[in-house]
Amino acid sequence: MLRGRVGLTGPAEHSRRCPTSAEGIGGPFTIRFVTIRAVIFDWGGTLTPWHTVDHEALWRGVCGQHFPERADALAAAIWAAELGLWQATGDTRASATLDQVFDRAGLVPTEAFLASYFEAWDPHTFTDPEVPPLLRDLRERGLRVGVLSNTMWPRSAHERVFARDDVLGLIDGAVYSSEIPWAKPHPKAFLAAMAAVGVDDPGACVFVGDRPYDDVHGAKRVGMRAVLIPNSDVPPFESAAPDAVITRLSELPRHLDTW
Numbered sequence: 688m689l690r691g692r693v694g695l696t697g698p699a700e701h702s703r704r705c706p707t708s709a710e711g712i713g714g715p716f717t718i719r720f721v722t723i724r725a726v727i728f729d730w731g732g733t734l735t736p737w738h739t740v741d742h743e744a745l746w747r748g749v750c751g752q753h754f755p756e757r758a759d760a761l762a763a764a765i766w767a768a769e770l771g772l773w774q775a776t777g778d779t780r781a782s783a784t785l786d787q788v789f790d791r792a793g794l795v796p797t798e799a800f801l802a803s804y805f806e807a808w809d810p811h812t813f814t815d816p817e818v819p820p821l822l823r824d825l826r827e828r829g830l831r832v833g834v835l836s837n838t839m840w841p842r843s844a845h846e847r848v849f850a851r852d853d854v855l856g857l858i859d860g861a862v863y864s865s866e867i868p869w870a871k872p873h874p875k876a877f878l879a880a881m882a883a884v885g886v887d888d889p890g891a892c893v894f895v896g897d898r899p900y901d902d903v904h905g906a907k908r909v910g911m912r913a914v915l916i917p918n919s920d921v922p923p924f925e926s927a928a929p930d931a932v933i934t935r936l937s938e939l940p941r942h943l944d945t946w
């Protein structure tokens with residue numbers, strides 16, 4: 688349900704006048720009904736179940752394989768660089784990359800080092816078993832399936848995970864913030880995800896994510912519907928009101944049925 692989008696028309700939508708608001712906001716105003724054409728998912732904590740990971744310990748393990756004589760110091764430097772870049776993303780919405788992490792840490796990683804790093808993540812990246820049947824259902828409904836992830840990883844790392852879990856072919860378009868200048872909740876990140884799935888109307892998109900600020904607030908701000916799948920480690924953002932809250936992905940279709 689969108690407010691304040693008076694005058695937008697199109698073949699897949701219609702509007703009605705509301706004399707009063709059922710949600711505490713004064714009318715009259717126009718509510719716009721739009722056929723949903725795409726569902727775009729966050730990745731970490733959404734398509735893949737949330738894992739609490741000790742990042743510095745993970746780096747220490749990788750560094751121990753390749754630089755055993757200075758593993759602790761190098762891991763600390765890499766983690767400090769990564770944390771600093773994530774904090775900068777939180778402050779500015781500018782995206783960051785693993786290359787920037789290594790540059791800050793003064794490391795030129797080998798292919799073997801990178802392979803070890805991504806292997807170390809393997810136990811934490813398994814796709815929720817409810818995802819393949821859900822994505823097939825969405826595609827059978829004629830919906831486009833997208834992914835928008837705040838990530839420093841390159842596309843190849845994400846596609847390896849999706850291919851491993853047999854879902855890569857079920858995704859019509861994906862945007863990884865490492866490939867664009869912005870991260871969620873910057874509106875341009877959401878617009879890039881819409882372009883990736885070939886939909887130009889945010890009102891025809893549903894965004895599903897686990898972060899009230901980055902995902903729900905960000906999606907709502909550009910005019911998408913937003914579904915929250917909460918996990919306990921993500922901070923709340925009280926003013927982000929999702930259109931639905933689900934506890935597991937298999938609950939999504941019954942909400943789509945009402946839209």
Ligand SMILES: [Mg+2]
Pocket residue numbers: 729730731732733896897898
């Ligand atoms: Mg997430």
